[in-house]
Amino acid sequence: MTTSDRERQVLDRIEQTRRRRPKVREERITLAHGAGGKATQTLVEAVFLEAFRNPVLEPLDDAAALEIGLSRVAVTTDSFVVTPLFFPGGDIGHLAVNGTVNDLAVSGARPLYLTAGFILEEGFPVADLMRIVTSMREAADAAGVHVVTGDTKVVQRGKGDGCYVNTSGIGVVEHAWRLGAHHVRPGDAVIVSGPIGDHGITIMLARGDLGIESDLESDTAPLHDLVAALLEVAPGVRMMRDATRGGVATVLNELARAAEVSVVLEEDAIPVRPEVRGAAELLGIDPLYVACEGRFVAVVEEAQAGQAVEALRAHPLGAQAAVIGRVGEAPAGLVLLKTAFGGTRICDVLVGDPLPRIC
Amino acid sequence: MTTSDRERQVLDRIEQTRRRRPKVREERITLAHGAGGKATQTLVEAVFLEAFRNPVLEPLDDAAALEIGLSRVAVTTDSFVVTPLFFPGGDIGHLAVNGTVNDLAVSGARPLYLTAGFILEEGFPVADLMRIVTSMREAADAAGVHVVTGDTKVVQRGKGDGCYVNTSGIGVVEHAWRLGAHHVRPGDAVIVSGPIGDHGITIMLARGDLGIESDLESDTAPLHDLVAALLEVAPGVRMMRDATRGGVATVLNELARAAEVSVVLEEDAIPVRPEVRGAAELLGIDPLYVACEGRFVAVVEEAQAGQAVEALRAHPLGAQAAVIGRVGEAPAGLVLLKTAFGGTRICDVLVGDPLPRIC
Numbered sequence: 001m002t003t004s005d006r007e008r009q010v011l012d013r014i015e016q017t018r019r020r021r022p023k024v025r026e027e028r029i030t031l032a033h034g035a036g037g038k039a040t041q042t043l044v045e046a047v048f049l050e051a052f053r054n055p056v057l058e059p060l061d062d063a064a065a066l067e068i069g070l071s072r073v074a075v076t077t078d079s080f081v082v083t084p085l086f087f088p089g090g091d092i093g094h095l096a097v098n099g100t101v102n103d104l105a106v107s108g109a110r111p112l113y114l115t116a117g118f119i120l121e122e123g124f125p126v127a128d129l130m131r132i133v134t135s136m137r138e139a140a141d142a143a144g145v146h147v148v149t150g151d152t153k154v155v156q157r158g159k160g161d162g163c164y165v166n167t168s169g170i171g172v173v174e175h176a177w178r179l180g181a182h183h184v185r186p187g188d189a190v191i192v193s194g195p196i197g198d199h200g201i202t203i204m205l206a207r208g209d210l211g212i213e214s215d216l217e218s219d220t221a222p223l224h225d226l227v228a229a230l231l232e233v234a235p236g237v238r239m240m241r242d243a244t245r246g247g248v249a250t251v252l253n254e255l256a257r258a259a260e261v262s263v264v265l266e267e268d269a270i271p272v273r274p275e276v277r278g279a280a281e282l283l284g285i286d287p288l289y290v291a292c293e294g295r296f297v298a299v300v301e302e303a304q305a306g307q308a309v310e311a312l313r314a315h316p317l318g319a320q321a322a323v324i325g326r327v328g329e330a331p332a333g334l335v336l337l338k339t340a341f342g343g344t345r346i347c348d349v350l351v352g353d354p355l356p357r358i359c
Numbered sequence: 360m361t362t363s364d365r366e367r368q369v370l371d372r373i374e375q376t377r378r379r380r381p382k383v384r385e386e387r388i389t390l391a392h393g394a395g396g397k398a399t400q401t402l403v404e405a406v407f408l409e410a411f412r413n414p415v416l417e418p419l420d421d422a423a424a425l426e427i428g429l430s431r432v433a434v435t436t437d438s439f440v441v442t443p444l445f446f447p448g449g450d451i452g453h454l455a456v457n458g459t460v461n462d463l464a465v466s467g468a469r470p471l472y473l474t475a476g477f478i479l480e481e482g483f484p485v486a487d488l489m490r491i492v493t494s495m496r497e498a499a500d501a502a503g504v505h506v507v508t509g510d511t512k513v514v515q516r517g518k519g520d521g522c523y524v525n526t527s528g529i530g531v532v533e534h535a536w537r538l539g540a541h542h543v544r545p546g547d548a549v550i551v552s553g554p555i556g557d558h559g560i561t562i563m564l565a566r567g568d569l570g571i572e573s574d575l576e577s578d579t580a581p582l583h584d585l586v587a588a589l590l591e592v593a594p595g596v597r598m599m600r601d602a603t604r605g606g607v608a609t610v611l612n613e614l615a616r617a618a619e620v621s622v623v624l625e626e627d628a629i630p631v632r633p634e635v636r637g638a639a640e641l642l643g644i645d646p647l648y649v650a651c652e653g654r655f656v657a658v659v660e661e662a663q664a665g666q667a668v669e670a671l672r673a674h675p676l677g678a679q680a681a682v683i684g685r686v687g688e689a690p691a692g693l694v695l696l697k698t699a700f701g702g703t704r705i706c707d708v709l710v711g712d713p714l715p716r717i718c
């Protein structure tokens with residue numbers, strides 16, 4: 001295929017994407033609509049983006065980039081419905097703070113303030129609420145953010161599940177960093193900041209359905225400091241995303257689609273703890289699709305990949321950071337995995353919800 | 360009682376309040392914890408304020424006042440769990456936008472941006488979601504705000520109630536207005552921007568339990584424009600609050616307590632529609648405790664009360680605005696109602712939840 005053929009192909013695909021008006025085919029909401037994969041994407045584009053369309057929302061980034069007066073401000077929101085509420089390594093309170101702090105951090109913002117909205121079910125133990133709120137305070141202190149306003153609603157027994165938490169986050173963008181999928185170029189290195197899937201597998205094990213005992217803990221952690229360490233040594237960072245719902249594979253599929261590039265991963269290079277690999281095999285899911293709550297994916301200019309990984313590894317939260325693949329030109333929109341056995345397979349967008357209510 | 364006796368009494372009460380460490384006595388969350396009254400107040404102070412305490416959160420205002428760079432920014436959050444989702448005059452989508460817009464407006468901020476977080480129950484009709492989202496867009500357009508980021512979670516059947524919506528709002532404070540309970544002084548006029556209780560009674564009637572037919576509609580509306588009209592003619596506005604959960608009586612009780620003043624209301628002066636009065640009597644509740652979603656209470660320097668009411672009445676949303684009472688010195692912390700029959704009774708803080716899930 002000549003270069004102009006390839007260019008034409010890319011342009012065609014962009015045009016197709018533009019013309020495509022996504023439509024939710026289901027009449028009713030299913031768990032898959034909350035899984036972060038294909039169904040979520042369609043719901044977001046067909047319902048939310050169609051209704052609310054505006055230039056700030058349109059990129060569908062984790063955080064919205066606003067200009068208020070002379071300040072560049074990043075804003076994000078997330079609801080947390082994880083079950084169980086308490087699990088090894090954390091609880092819904094830690095997640096609610098770290099998740100929102102991380103959405104700000106990977107957008108290049110310094111997290112400053114959080115809002116906290118609680119939907120409590122009648123009968124929920126006040127002691128559990130205090131435990132969750134104490135975790136939130138600890139996590140907020142660790143991330144250097146303040147909870148500045150909040151709201152509490154109570155619903156009748158059977159109309160909730162103990163406690164749901166929403167946090168919105170506000171951060172300030174102090175650097176001239178311009179990050180986003182549209183800055184990604186073929187040849188760039190794809191980096192993950194640590195072993196993947198710990199959080200999702202911990203939640204599945206905590207539910208007890210598998211009957212496996214393990215020392216595994218959620219990786220829930222605030223990433224602002226690790227991100228700052230990376231940005232300091234590698235101004236060639238193109239984009240960052242924390243790999244939550246849908247895992248690393250979902251982040252990379254969204255990237256491949258948005259940037260009209262391919263991503264080629266080396267299976268051997270992807271850090272996965274043996275316990276995670278084992279449990280994932282039993283569950284019949286690929287760790288690449290399992291949520292992390294303290295890991296991010298960064299795409300970095302190839303020439304700076306070495307120093308980027310070095311900087312990440314020098315930080316306690318990035319000790320196992322690794323280059324896991326490269327951005328390519330074609331086939332645009334696809335994520336490919338080179339397996340340990342020398343084969344290549346497509347890592348498609350997640351369909352269905354193998355791990356409901358993981359965050 | 361001499362002036363110095365009175366002053367001593369006020370100082371004592373302030374000291375008592377300072378020393379009092381509120382404690383949640385219940386072991387489990389009840390509907391009253393979400394009603395906006397006494398139980399909510401205790402929960403907020405004993406659990407949330409204790410854990411998150413910081414100077415921005417401490418006033419427990421509807422919106423937090425932040426400084427980001429050189430900009431003064433107001434931030435607020437609210438979850439909406441109203442049932443039914445659709446009711447005469449609006450739906451959960453209208454409420455979710457107007458409620459947050461109004462929290463910003465009454466804090467003196469110009470509403471700019473919203474976030475939107477959805478918690479959907481498996482099986483919820485996609486058509487209903489589209490209807491809600493369309494309402495949100497209409498309400499956002501009417502209020503001149505943009506939805507800039509969002510989140511969707513799905514919970515299993517029986518773990519939610521169709522659709523819960525959280526919105527956080529960001530506004531900019533462009534004027535030198537300094538508003539808040541601590542600016543309120545004895546002698547100030549208490550104004551309400553229109554007839555009270557329409558929203559709460561509409562919701563109760565929409566549930567069908569009373570078997571009453573009525574043309575009543577929710578008053579859900581964005582108040583930013585009405586607030587701007589007021590501030591333009593009355594720089595002597597001391598504080599404003601939208602009278603949602605717990606109604607006008609709850610707003611005034613919080614004011615009386617925070618400012619260590621009394622509030623004396625004239626029953627005859629309070630605008631209440633006959634249908635609202637009738638239904639409230641059947642339900643055994645006082646309209647003063649019934650939620651509005653498009654009315655606010657303003658405390659205004661006495662000398663400007665006339666022009667304030669005039670400006671409100673000139674606006675379609677304030678046609679029935681009225682002075683309903685005065686701020687006094689003693690008994691500090693209490694709201695008193697002078698009844699039509701010449702008696703006086705205490706309008707105490709709401710206990711229990713006569714109207715669960717009204718917003």
